[in-house]
Amino acid sequence: MKQTAVEWLYEELILEGINVPKVFYDKAKEMEKEQIEIAFFKGDLFAEDYFDADNPTKDVSENYYNKTFNKSINNKG
Numbered sequence: 001m002k003q004t005a006v007e008w009l010y011e012e013l014i015l016e017g018i019n020v021p022k023v024f025y026d027k028a029k030e031m032e033k034e035q036i037e038i039a040f041f042k043g044d045l046f047a048e049d050y051f052d053a054d055n056p057t058k059d060v061s062e063n064y065y066n067k068t069f070n071k072s073i074n075n076k077g
Contacts, residue, residue, distance in 0.1 A: 042064065
């Protein structure tokens with residue numbers, strides 16, 4: 001099975017000797033799962049909302065990501 005980004009980061013931090021409380025890992029995994037489920041559901045129902053007519057070869061999933069998550073790290077809102 002593939003490794004999620006959260007799992008990879010957690011393992012890398014542990015390898016670097018950084019102690020990450022399990023409660024943070026568990027919360028991140030819960031959030032990641034919810035985001036994947038919502039993205040799948042939206043993609044199934046609303047993929048056309050993220051289609052870029054000006055750039056039809058651009059991946060719809062990339063447009064969804066950019067509109068949903070591509071925020072500045074300093075701008076957490």
